[in-house]
Amino acid sequence: MLTSQFLLLGAILFCIGVYGVIARKNAVLVLMSIELILNSVNINLLAFALRNGSADGHTFALYIIAVAAAEVGVGLAMVLLIYRNRRSIGLDELSEMRG
Amino acid sequence: MFAAELLVAQNIGFAVIALAMIVGALRVVTTNNVVHAALWLVVVLSGAAAQYVLLAAEFVAITQVLVYIGAVMVLFLFGTMLTRARIGTERDLNNTYWRLGIPVAGVLFAAMAIALASSFGDEQLPKEPRVIGVQEISDQIFGPYLLPFWALSFVLLAAIIGAIVLARKD
Numbered sequence: 001m002l003t004s005q006f007l008l009l010g011a012i013l014f015c016i017g018v019y020g021v022i023a024r025k026n027a028v029l030v031l032m033s034i035e036l037i038l039n040s041v042n043i044n045l046l047a048f049a050l051r052n053g054s055a056d057g058h059t060f061a062l063y064i065i066a067v068a069a070a071e072v073g074v075g076l077a078m079v080l081l082i083y084r085n086r087r088s089i090g091l092d093e094l095s096e097m098r099g
Numbered sequence: 100m101f102a103a104e105l106l107v108a109q110n111i112g113f114a115v116i117a118l119a120m121i122v123g124a125l126r127v128v129t130t131n132n133v134v135h136a137a138l139w140l141v142v143v144l145s146g147a148a149a150q151y152v153l154l155a156a157e158f159v160a161i162t163q164v165l166v167y168i169g170a171v172m173v174l175f176l177f178g179t180m181l182t183r184a185r186i187g188t189e190r191d192l193n194n195t196y197w198r199l200g201i202p203v204a205g206v207l208f209a210a211m212a213i214a215l216a217s218s219f220g221d222e223q224l225p226k227e228p229r230v231i232g233v234q235e236i237s238d239q240i241f242g243p244y245l246l247p248f249w250a251l252s253f254v255l256l257a258a259i260i261g262a263i264v265l266a267r268k269d
Contacts, residue, residue, distance in 0.1 A: 001109055004219040006154065009117045011215065013124055013143070015208040020128035022200035026192045028133055028178050032140050035171065036124055039147045042163075046154040053229035059239040061151075061159045065166050066251050070258035072171050076178040077262035083182040084268075092194060 006047035013040035027079045027089040031072060038068045106226075113153055120146035131192060137175045144168050158233050 013036055020033025042061045049057025083089050123142035130136050144167045151160035240248055 001106065001113065001153075001224045002219075003222045003224055004215050005113060005117075006150070007215050007219065008212065009120070009150070011208060011211040012121055014211070015204040016121070016124040016128055018207060019200040019204035022203055023128065023193050023197035025194045026133060028175065028182065029128075029136055029192060031178075032127055032136055032175065035140065035167075036127065036143060039144065039167075042159070043147060043150055043154075046151055046156045046159060047224075049156065049231070050154045050224055050228050053225065053231075055231045055235045055239045058156055058159055058231055058236050059244050061156070062162060062236070062240070063244075063247060063251055065159075065162055066255065069166055069171060070255050072174050073262045074258045074265070076174055077265035079178055080181055081265050089182050090191070 003047060003051050006043055010040040010044040010047070013037075013043070025090050025092055027082070027091055028076070030091065031075050031079070035068060035072070038064055109153060113150070116146045116149045116153075120150075133179045133192070134176070137172060137179060140175070141168060141172055144172070155228050155230065158236055 017033045017036035017040065020036065021030055024030050024033060042064055045057040045061045045064070047057075049055065049061075079089050082094070086093065120143050123139045123146065126139040127136050127143065130139065144163065148160045148163040148168075151157075151163060
């Protein structure tokens with residue numbers, strides 16, 4: 001197996017996730033795209049862990065999974081709150097903080 | 100001889116799983132149905148777990164299945180159910196300027212592909228990788244990375260309390 005095939009897969013997933021964050025309006029779908037990005041980073045970390053024979057990549061990947069779980073929890077709580085107040089989770093309608 | 104066959108099998112497995120992941124990821128960002136997007140995301144996350152097994156990271160793969168497919172997807176489905184009255188196809192899931200994302204992602208991918216090709220090229224992963232067991236990972240977490248572990252515990256605690264406070268009705 002080549003090193004670059006895993007890194008390339010990570011790059012593809014990362015770019016798809018970036019496209020999703022830019023293109024999507026629904027807040028839940030934007031959170032899903034962020035999950036794609038975090039998973040691509042994990043694939044990269046584990047590929048380098050195998051390449052260098054080091055356990056650091058595994059540790060970082062586990063930490064990223066934990067942070068992603070916390071992020072989804074808070075993110076969906078915020079989405080629920082916004083939906084309750086505005087009956088919509090379109091990100092383009094949230095303009096209160098515009099200067 | 101046997102090792103060569105194993106490597107071929109690994110490459111075929113990688114190609115099949117990677118193809119499924121890419122198709123799933125594309126469907127996540129293009130489908131018009133939020134529930135379908137969540138289910139396609141399950142395909143991508145399962146594929147990522149399989150790739151972790153290919154990368155000799157069994158413990159991370161199991162954690163991925165437990166945390167992502169078990170917990171995060173349930174959160175997503177609950178979030179979808181609680182924020183939408185009906186389940187089905189929706190019209191306006193995309194921004195008006197969604198086409199802007201295509202050149203951004205394309206340029207980003209071109210830059211990363213060029214950087215990868217020039218720095219790694221056709222470098223092989225080690226044929227006989229050092230097996231990293233759970234014991235070594237725990238030695239890492241509770242040894243040199245203990246402080247980030249504590250910080251992460253506080254992050255999770257703050258996230259739990261924050262989520263309860265935000266979602267509470269009063």
